[in-house]
Amino acid sequence: MPNIGKCILSDNEIKEILNINKDNANKIIEIAERLAKEYEQISASKFREFYDYVLKIDEKDDNWYMKLVLLKPKLAYTYGKETNRNKKEALEKLTGTFSKIIDEINQDINKFKSFKTFFEAVVAYHKIYAKSQ
Template sequence: MNTKTIDPKLQTIITDPNGAETLVKTADELGKDLQRQGLSTSQIRAIFGEVRQIEAEWSMGNDHRAKARHKLILLKPKMAYRARRERGRAVAALVKVLDPAVDLVVQGKDAKEQDDRFRRFVEFFEAILAYHKAHGGN
């Protein structure tokens, strides 16, 4: 797991059921920054597509949920690879936020808490994608 200090805003977004305002504000700022750095919609959607597949499996019940959790953890090295492979720092900037968010999800103390955190993780990623597009991301 990530031993670095986690941004308090990210902690609120993923762990606090009342963190929607922080989620929206942070996603807006991040979406704008990623657009300015030249992140393409296809780059963001490549990772988001994998998250959607994990989400579908996560919602299928306990046996599938454990597999989905495993896939979520394995998303971290895939994101690191994408960040290194892609030109520019935009993908790396996105991964810098998503990587510790994955850690926060899997650190949930039980299945219910992990479910809630995963849902907020997906909502955060959706909001980043939406704001990236709203700020002119292509």
């Protein structure tokens, strides 16, 4: 599968995101706000669509990780059909970053729960920064 997009987080930041705890919670919030600014060209409704997809994944389902991995082609499809250069650049960052995070989750349910919490924070900040579409 081609690797679409570029990850804009360090490996250490991804490790922290996937292990949210009382010691790194403030750092996680800072990362979430930074990413929301990076994704400001993505419409709030499109961004929310990706988040809603993740929210619907039930951790008790044996296929939860497969469903999470299927977010990668959804992101790639949205990136591929975008024609606006600024939106496409933001989608490239989102696709690359979230693909790497999904790979790092690697079927660890606790990492997935941390990712959902982090994604919620990004969505909250994104609502502030998203360009009106």
